[in-house]
Amino acid sequence: MSRLKFFAYDPDDTEEIRLDKIAIFLVAGSCTLAGIAWTAMYYLIFGLSLTTYLPFLFVLIVGISLVVSHLTKNHIYSIYAEILCIIYITAFIQWSIGGVFESGFVMVWSFIGPMVALMFFSFKVSRFYNIKDVL
Numbered sequence: 001m002s003r004l005k006f007f008a009y010d011p012d013d014t015e016e017i018r019l020d021k022i023a024i025f026l027v028a029g030s031c032t033l034a035g036i037a038w039t040a041m042y043y044l045i046f047g048l049s050l051t052t053y054l055p056f057l058f059v060l061i062v063g064i065s066l067v068v069s070h071l072t073k074n075h076i077y078s079i080y081a082e083i084l085c086i087i088y089i090t091a092f093i094q095w096s097i098g099g100v101f102e103s104g105f106v107m108v109w110s111f112i113g114p115m116v117a118l119m120f121f122s123f124k125v126s127r128f129y130n131i132k133d134v135l
Contacts, residue, residue, distance in 0.1 A: 021075045028062050028082045035059040051096040058089045 013021070038055040046052055065081030 017075075024069075024075050024078045024082065025066070028066055028078050031082065031086070032059050032062050032066070035062070049096075051093060054089050054093045054096065058085045061085050 035055045035058045039052060039059065042049075042052040042055060062078070062081050062085055065078045069075045069078040
């Protein structure tokens, strides 16, 4: 846990901001690792196709946002990238597979976006990230 405190480290951060930075690093980092597995799984099923490239796009965007957040010492880049990618990329994956019913497990993934929004924003702001409002 002590190594996680160095993500986007700023000596002026309060303990609450420090915990937010650790939380977004854990969420975005684990989702990025899952995105790599997801890309490999779709490659085995669909070969090289749009459906395969979408989770890889997720990995690139969120991975780059983690680097930018660390370099700028501002974790807000990772928060927005994570939420927007979870919502929109999963919606595009559902569309590329053929619809909501055919995409199965992708539906579970799409609920992570609103949950992450609730972790970092007020309920009023988080409502914008509600999946039913997006789709």
